Amino acid sequence: MNEIIIRLKRFYENHKIITILIGSILLLLMPVIFPKSYIMGIICRILLYMILAGGLNVINGYSSQFCIGYAGFFCIGAYTEAILAVKLKINFWLLLPVAGIFTAVAGLLLCLPTLKLKGKYLALVTLGFSEIVRLVALNWSSLTGGPMGLKGIPVPRIFGIQFKSSLSYYYIFLLLVVVFLFVTRRVINSRIGRAWMSIREDEQAARSLGVDTYKYKALNFMYGAFWAGIAGAAYAPYTRYIDSTFFTLDEGFNILSMVIIGGMGTLVGPMAGSVVVNFLTELLRPISEYRMVAYAILIIAMMWLRPQGLFGASNSILAGRKINKKIRKAKKEVAA
Amino acid sequence: MKVLLEAKSVSKHFGGLKAVDKVDMVINEGDIFGIIGPNGAGKTTFFNLCSGVFPVTGGEIFFNEENITNLRPDIIAKKGMARTFQNIKLFNYMSVLENIKIGFHIHSKTRMWDSILHTSVYKRDEKLAEEKGLEIIERVGLKDYKDTLAGNLAYGMQRRVEIARALALDPKILLLDEPAAGMNPNETMALMEFIKKLNQEGYTIAVIEHDMKFVMNTCNRILVLNFGKKICEGDSECVKANKEVNEAYFGKGIMVQGGTM
Numbered sequence: 001m002n003e004i005i006i007r008l009k010r011f012y013e014n015h016k017i018i019t020i021l022i023g024s025i026l027l028l029l030m031p032v033i034f035p036k037s038y039i040m041g042i043i044c045r046i047l048l049y050m051i052l053a054g055g056l057n058v059i060n061g062y063s064s065q066f067c068i069g070y071a072g073f074f075c076i077g078a079y080t081e082a083i084l085a086v087k088l089k090i091n092f093w094l095l096l097p098v099a100g101i102f103t104a105v106a107g108l109l110l111c112l113p114t115l116k117l118k119g120k121y122l123a124l125v126t127l128g129f130s131e132i133v134r135l136v137a138l139n140w141s142s143l144t145g146g147p148m149g150l151k152g153i154p155v156p157r158i159f160g161i162q163f164k165s166s167l168s169y170y171y172i173f174l175l176l177v178v179v180f181l182f183v184t185r186r187v188i189n190s191r192i193g194r195a196w197m198s199i200r201e202d203e204q205a206a207r208s209l210g211v212d213t214y215k216y217k218a219l220n221f222m223y224g225a226f227w228a229g230i231a232g233a234a235y236a237p238y239t240r241y242i243d244s245t246f247f248t249l250d251e252g253f254n255i256l257s258m259v260i261i262g263g264m265g266t267l268v269g270p271m272a273g274s275v276v277v278n279f280l281t282e283l284l285r286p287i288s289e290y291r292m293v294a295y296a297i298l299i300i301a302m303m304w305l306r307p308q309g310l311f312g313a314s315n316s317i318l319a320g321r322k323i324n325k326k327i328r329k330a331k332k333e334v335a336a
Numbered sequence: 337m338k339v340l341l342e343a344k345s346v347s348k349h350f351g352g353l354k355a356v357d358k359v360d361m362v363i364n365e366g367d368i369f370g371i372i373g374p375n376g377a378g379k380t381t382f383f384n385l386c387s388g389v390f391p392v393t394g395g396e397i398f399f400n401e402e403n404i405t406n407l408r409p410d411i412i413a414k415k416g417m418a419r420t421f422q423n424i425k426l427f428n429y430m431s432v433l434e435n436i437k438i439g440f441h442i443h444s445k446t447r448m449w450d451s452i453l454h455t456s457v458y459k460r461d462e463k464l465a466e467e468k469g470l471e472i473i474e475r476v477g478l479k480d481y482k483d484t485l486a487g488n489l490a491y492g493m494q495r496r497v498e499i500a501r502a503l504a505l506d507p508k509i510l511l512l513d514e515p516a517a518g519m520n521p522n523e524t525m526a527l528m529e530f531i532k533k534l535n536q537e538g539y540t541i542a543v544i545e546h547d548m549k550f551v552m553n554t555c556n557r558i559l560v561l562n563f564g565k566k567i568c569e570g571d572s573e574c575v576k577a578n579k580e581v582n583e584a585y586f587g588k589g590i591m592v593q594g595g596t597m
Contacts, residue, residue, distance in 0.1 A: 183452050190451030191444050191461060194430075198438045201427035208387060208421075210413035210442035210505060219448075 005310065027174060031167040040166040046278045047173035048235055051180050053258040053270035055227030058184060060256070061264035062193065063220040064200035065111075066123040069130025070255050073225045075247035077103045077232025079137055082150040082242050092156035096233050103229025104222040111221040115214045130252050138244040149243025153236050169238050176234055177271075180227060185267055187223070196220050200265075257295055261302055263309025272310045337364040339401070340509055340540050341386065341417075346395035348381055348564075355381045357564040358395065363509070363557075368535050369542040370555030372575075374584055378564040379544045380422055383511055387419045388412040400508065414442050418507035420498040422514045422544075428487030432478055432497055433469050435486050439504025440465040469504065476500040476530070492523045503534075510534070512543040516550050528554050552576070560584070 012019055026033070034040055056070045080099040084090045090098075114125050137144045144150065156163045156172065163169045187193055195216045198206040207213050236242050254277070262273020280298070284291035302309065341363040348356040356378045363369045371379050384390050386397055388409040396405045404412050418439075427435050444461035451458050473482050476496045481489060486497055495515055502510055515531070516524045528550055535541055545551050551558060552572045560568040560575060562584040568575055575581055 186454065187448065187451050190458060191441060191446040191465075192448060192451055194434060194438050195441060197430060197434075198427050198441075201429060202425045204389070204409075205421065205425035205427065206438070207409040208389075208413055208419050208425075209439055209501065210410050211438065212408075212410045223448075 005306075030174075031170055035167070037166050040170055042278060042282055044166045044170050044173050044238065046274050047170070047177050048231055048238075049255065049258060049274040049278060050177050050271050051173075051227055051231040051234075052255045053262065053274050054177075054180055054184065054267070055224045055231065056255050057259045057262075057264060057266075057270040058188075058196075058227070059220060059224035060259055061266070061269070062188065062200060063196040063217060065217060065220065066119055067126045067221075067224070068123050068256055069126035069128070069249070069252050070224075070228055071247045071249065071252035072126070072130030072133040073103050073107060073228030074232045074235075074251065074255075075130075075133050075137055075244070076106050077229030078236040078242050078247070079144055079150075079232070080229065081233035082153050082236040083143060085154050085237065086150055086152065089154070092154070092233075092237055093158065096230060099233035100226045100229040103232070104226040106229075107221045107225025108218055110225075111218050115217055127249065127252075130247075130249060134244050134247050137247070145243070147243065149241055150236075151241050153240045153242070155237050155240065163237075166238075172234060172238075176230060180230075181267060181271075188267070192216070192219070257299060259309075260299060261309055263311040266309075266311055269309050269311040276310065337366070339363070340365045340367075340399070341542070342398040343382075343386065344396045344398070346382070346385055346397060347393045348378075348385055348390060349393045354564045356385060356561075359559075359561065359564075359566045361559055361566075361569070363540060363542055365508075365540055366535070366538075367540055367542075367557055368531065368555045369540075370551040370558040371542065371544045371561065372546070372548075372551055372558060373561035376563075377561040377584075379561055380513055381564075382561065383419065383513055383542075383544060387417060387511060413505060413507075416505075416508035417511065418502035418505040418509075419511035420495075420502055420513055420515065422517065424491075424494050424498055426486040426494055426497055426501075429485060431483050432473065432486055432489070433466075433482045435497055436469040436472055436501050436504050437465040439472075439501045440468065442505060472500050472503055475503075492519050495519070495527075499530075503539075507539070509540045509542060512541065512545075514544050514546065516545055516547050524550055 030043060031040055034043065052070065052074060055073075056067065059065050059067045059070075077099045080102045081092070081095045084095055084098070085092065110126070110129050114122055117125060138147060140146070141148075161168065163172055188196075195206070195211045198209070198211055199213050199216060199220075203213055239246075258273035258277045259270050260273070261276055262271065263269025277295070280294065281291065284294055287294075339362055341361070343359055343361040345358045345360060346356060347354065347358055359378075359382060371382065373379050381390070385392050386399075388404070388407050388411070391406045396403060398404065399412070399415060399417060402415065404415065427438065430438075440461075444465065446458050446461045449455070450461075470479075470482065473479055476499065478493060478496060478500065481493065486494065489497065499510075499512065499515065512531075516527055519527065524547060531541060531543070531554055543551075543555065555572065557571055558569070558575045559566060560578070560581050562580070567580040567584060568578040570578075
């Protein structure tokens with residue numbers, strides 16, 4: 001498996017322009033290639049989870065704060081959009097950033113008391129947060145519709161085009177994924193991204209170099225939460241109906257598994273993770289509940305064979321000794 | 337001469353253990369200041385107090401005539417104090433250049449929107465980090481390794497990267513915690529020259545070290561700690577002659593008549 005991925009990467013590097021060109025044409029023509037709304041539905045989900053997994057990866061992969069309650073942020077974003085759109089009839093395009101910012105503020109509120117927590121303690125807090133958000137959404141009937149959920153969320157429209165089916169909504173998701181990748185790539189390759197990574201590598205050393213780790217950890221959490229909010233806001237009018245059952249802990253674990261399978265700390269990883277996991281979900285639909293077993297086996301297998309995830313770098317913090325040794329051996333052979 | 341770093345009766349107690357007990361210290365601008373003492377004397381703890389890693393139990397620390405007692409490490413770093421660690425703390429999964437770029441963090445101002453829109457602030461910061469980073473790398477002689485992951489370097493080189501990273505802060509004072517640990521004699525010699533060179537360029541340096549040859553040859557003033565207490569402060573001759581220092585290192589010998597051991 002490692003061989004295949006190294007070859008894929010090499011192919012991409014050698015034929016960058018052609019690959020990107022063909023890739024973008026294929027992406028733009030996707031609804032023409034697959035005119036069935038069932039298949040486009042799956043592709044839309046893949047894109048949605050790309051944003052979610054990508055956002056979670058910024059938290060888990062780049063600054064190594066372990067968040068497993070990401071579904072809570074997703075939930076806040078979706079409900080913000082739905083409530084404001086249904087009750088106040090505000091335009092979708094305006095609500096998109098509003099939901100994002102609102103979720104980022106929620107992220108800030110969550111991380112302020114937890115800045116000194118690390119690893120599994122932080123993970124537990126985020127887990128609790130996710131459940132609290134879901135329970136509030138379930139019980140605050142006057143605002144969220146309680147167990148009945150929110151119905152009739154208006155679909156977005158622009159220049160008279162209504163984004164009603166998955167065929168047209170695909171373009172909204174695609175746009176968001178492209179914006180996400182563009183923005184995140186730039187942030188990661190700047191002073192801010194480096195500060196996040198320095199916190200991941202060694203917090204004490206980062207502080208001794210003048211990095212205000214509390215501030216950057218909070219910023220990191222807000223950035224991750226922001227994209228969960230955006231994803232939620234895009235998701236609500238897509239399904240046109242939301243209730244609290246969409247945002248259980250399972251959802252959080254689902255997103256986390258995409259990040260792990262795809263590869264933490266890389267931009268491509270979560271994208272690949274989303275494709276793999278969502279395809280598997282569809283393939284394994286006949287066995288329904290047992291597919292969780294399949295995921296578990298997949299994750300265990302990944303940890304054994306490729307701990308850094310599908311597209312994780314062989315020099316990643318997760319790669320472990322096993323892979324490193326192999327790579328070193330290969331390097332020596334090349335040198336010799 | 338201007339006093340750069342001053343500790344006034346600084347203490348740190350861990351429960352009943354007095355790791356650092358009422359230590360006074362004065363480092364003047366331009367010094368190479370050595371801190372020595374047997375294992376467990378509290379040298380590293382003392383450094384940690386100065387750089388803000390732990391809060392002090394008692395006493396005050398002044399840096400550049402400013403009270404920095406119990407400030408956060410990142411704030412102290414911004415004021416111009418850089419340090420290295422006894423057990424090297426590099427960003428192992430980042431390249432050498434990236435490690436050093438983080439040292440420029442306090443000199444850059446890029447905000448989120450700057451990085452997204454690639455504004456002039458972003459471009460200036462990146463240019464500064466890239467150019468000065470390469471300059472520092474060349475100065476410490478790691479030019480060939482700029483893209484190597486820091487964790488993959490040899491031990492001696494990792495030490496150099498750590499010093500280079502601290503230099504990127506352009507500090508007024510550099511605290512080095514056992515920079516020669518684990519180095520062979522040749523590497524130690526090179527390090528000694530390097531530190532002297534830095535000192536000539538105007539950096540004030542405080543260094544904890546076990547290698548006596550190193551300390552006696554480079555430091556102009558030396559502080560000796562034992563069991564958290566200051567037992568001697570002065571130049572190398574004065575320290576060598578000090579009875580308490582000899583006792584701390586060699587034990588209380590049987591005193592032969594005439595006073596020699």
